[in-house]
């Protein structure tokens with residue numbers, strides 16, 4: 561479907577679609593208590609998006625849910641055509657429908673970021689649907705909660721395949737397309753974390769993978785600058801997505817904490833007094849995807865409400 565046929569001009573705000581957006585002051589509900597996931601408010605496309613000579617095109621991996629969905633909706637509201645990839649076909653179809661209903665130009669791809677052939681096919685699908693690729697957000701990632709002494713080879717393989725190989729393959733597939741294009745600067749944007757700057761107990765291997773993402777971001781920035789591609793990373797703090805629900809549950813098992821307690825403990829020092837919403841992340845990604853950040857590359861920027869200082 562072409563962006564021309566699918567972008568609908570509207571100044572109406574589209575209501576929340578996950579049914580879980582919470583705009584509350586102060587520290588939020590725990591990951592487990594109350595409504596489950598940090599929500600996403602779908603906004604209408606920016607006026608003028610349709611009339612732009614060339615609509616920019618963004619791919620978001622892990623875009624069916626959580627932070628990726630929030631990022632996708634923001635980039636769509638910014639006027640981009642978006643291509644969402646995810647392993648979870650059911651969630652992907654539901655999210656696609658929400659985007660279509662909101663009037664966004666959207667395409668979807670069921671794939672696994674840890675497979676290079678899937679990442680290449682994803683880029684090919686984006687180009688087939690919308691003609692080009694401007695922004696590639698390597699968002700998909702998984703967590704792992706284990707003390708170091710219990711980490712086994714399979715644990716290492718699984719998380720490194722997705723969080724590290726997946727990011728590398730995404731960058732390879734995206735840069736191969738972007739370097740063929742003339743004109744604007746290509747933007748590769750990787751999901752890092754505060755865990756890419758500081759390491760935490762019970763999350764040792766997850767933190768290791770995010771440190772690698774920060775390293776790959778720097779190397780790619782150096783190698784891809786000659787192709788007019790910038791490479792940056794966003795580093796969220798504590799957002800109550802499904803990922804944190806799982807972290808909280810696993811920590812309860814290991815440490816005997818009550819449901820929600822680990823999330824609460826991680827969150828209580830946040831200077832801004834609340835945990836993270838997808839919008840807090842997508843505000844930064846929107847900037848990194850825009851021409852306003854053309855002179856920034858190789859950076860892993862923290863958005864955590866004031867937790868980790870670098």
Ligand SMILES: NC(=O)c1ccc[n+]([C@@H]2O[C@H](COP(=O)([O-])OP(=O)(O)OC[C@H]3O[C@@H](n4cnc5c(N)ncnc54)[C@H](O)[C@@H]3O)[C@@H](O)[C@H]2O)c1
Nearest residue numbers: 622625626627647672673701751753796798799801802803
């Ligand atoms: N939630 C947080 O507090 C937090 C903090 C820092 C960094 N991050 C990072 O942000 C990113 C998104 O996190 P989230 O909280 O939204 O996670 P999430 O688990 O809520 O959502 C992740 C999405 O990625 C998809 N996915 C998982 N593995 C995949 C694969 N192999 N291929 C394709 N899709 C896959 C899932 O189906 C899901 O839709 C991750 O890289 C995560 O490490 C999250």
